[in-house]
Amino acid sequence: MTLQLPRKAAQLIAFLKKNGYGCYVVGGYVRDSLLNHMADYRGMDFTTNATPEQIQGLFPDSEYTNRFGTVIIPLSKAYEKLELTSHEFEPHDFFEITTYRSESAYSDNRHPDTITWGTRLEDDLSRRDFTINALACDGGEIIDHYNGLDDIKNKIIRTVGNPKERFSEDALRIMRAIRFASQLSFTIEPTTLEALTAQVQLLAHISSERIRDELMKILASNSASRGILLMKDTGVLTYVLPELYPTWGSEQKSPKRHHIYDVGTHLIKTLEACTNPDPIVRLACLLHDVGKPKTRAVQPDGVVTFYNHELVSTEIAFDIGKRLHLSKHNLIKLTKLVRYHQFTVDEHQTDSAIRRVIRNVGKEYMYDLLDLRVADRIGSGSAPDSWRLQLFKKRIEEVQKQPFSVRDLKIHGNDVMDALHIPSGPQVGTLLETLFKEVSEQKLENTKGALLNRLVQLPHKG
Known part of the structure; x- marks a missing residue:
């Protein structure tokens, strides 16, 4: 079986061969190309029998700052040598090329203690993790020493x-x-x-x-x-998300309740139903009820309750996010989605109540929260949608046309000072708050003209 490589890759391989060295594309690019997945040349890994010093001798502007034999070749510095045009690559594109190597002793169960440069491709491929990643190609026949092609065909890891x-x-x-x-x-x-x-x-x-x-x-x-x-x-899971284990077997079925699965099964089905591709939203789907086992109680009438489970789930999600070293942005997003996943959907809700929901979770996360709600419904065995949820979505769009804070007003502090000829100070903020209150109550339009006209009518100290 053969695999045609992108011209950039073919030119690098040809250049090294011209200088007496073997060179192959290995790993994920070969695998993904065979699976007809989107294979990006920027994710290519090359391997060669040239040592790092020999590679750098051919590419003086390359970088070698590790002990694993990987040399970085910026295409912006090497394209002329590879007979490429400047239109064939992006400004920050580079190739990673690593010397054949063998490894021994992994005292930290992660990195080799000893690395030895090799001369045979087969030896280099033998150190790789899975057969589907131990395939190599130089633009001709795919080299497969470990039956990776069969495992791809049979969908085996x-x-x-x-x-x-x-x-x-x-x-x-x-x-x-x-x-x-x-x-x-x-x-x-x-x-x-x-x-x-x-x-x-x-x-x-x-x-x-x-x-x-x-x-x-x-x-x-x-x-x-x-x-x-x-x-x-x-x-x-014990070493990744141990907090999930108690959810399996934590029953939710009871009179007056819609759930048909235990908590763990519900979380899995919610994740399965999530159409949002963001892994943080999916993590929120997986954790939104993780606090239920700690709050589970059975009332005298047999009804199972989980009072304040969203608060406990938020605390657990926060601890997980800190342990995983999520970024500040992702930690906030995760905890907000878990905390407010129980928002009320009611046709009698006022605009103020809907604004409160949006303000709590944040406008930037509102549609993620809706995706979680839909997945939560499906994961509970309910229909993915309801007329109430559809109405809520429409009202969210309408309500978001209104300002959510003083900062959303069409005039600002300088406008107030110029219009009333007053200095900077607390009075400016008080006047803006008054205008915002009237706009949020729909007593005043949020346009610059309407706000300035109303502003001069408000009591103030000149």
Whole structure:
């Protein structure tokens, strides 16, 4: 089987061959191209028998600042040598090319203690994680020493060689196996899955940031719920989201309640129903009821209640976000979506009540919250939509045309001072607050002319 490479890649390979070195594209680009997935040349990895020093000798403007043999070649500095035009690449594009290598001893279960430059492609491919990532191509026949082509055809995730050795070398491969299974809708081969399950404790050696990155990729995948269940069944979830385990078996069925699943199953089905591609929104779907087991109570009439579960769920989501080192923006987004997922949808709501919902969650997250609500309904066994929810969506659009704070008024402090000839001070803010109150009560239009006309009528000290 052959694979045609982009001209940029072909030119780099040809240049190295011209200078006496072998060079191949390896890993994800080859895999994704064979799967007809969007394969970006900027994600290409190259491997060669040239040492880093020899690569730099050919590309003096390249960068080599690591111990793994990876040299960065900026195309803006190398394109003429590769006989490319300036129109064939973006200004910040680069190639990563790594020397064939063998590795030994992984005392931290993540990085090799010893690295030795190699001379054979087969030896370099033998150190890679999964057979589907151990494929190489130089523009001709695809080189496949470990039956990766068959595993792609049969949709199988299998380690290269002994799975126990591969996972002990780099424990992050445990999560990568589940991530690839989720992204590609592949099955983890039994021996690989058995070794993965037996070695989950090695994830304790992996940083929270690396765990987070893999989790986000799983959540963003087409089979996110399957990935979470794989983590649950293998014990991986103990090192990623242990807070979810108590939700399975926490029953919600009771008189006067619409739920038909236990909490954990409901969370998985909510995640499964989420059409929003943002992994933070999907994480909120997965965690929005995580506090229910702690708040569960059965009333004398048999009704199961979860009073204030959204508050407890928010606290748990916050702790998870801090542990995963989410950015400040993503942590705020996650906790707001979880905190306010129970917003009321009622045809009798006033505009003020709807504005309060939007103000609480933030205008920038309102439509994410609606996506969570729809997924929550589906995950509860209800219809995805209702006439009340449709009405609420329409009213949100209408209400957002009105100002939400003084800053949304069409005049500002300088306008007030100029119109009334008054100095800066608390009085300016008080006048703006009065105008805002009248606008929010729909007693005054939010136009500059109307606001200035009303302004001069308000009592003030000149």
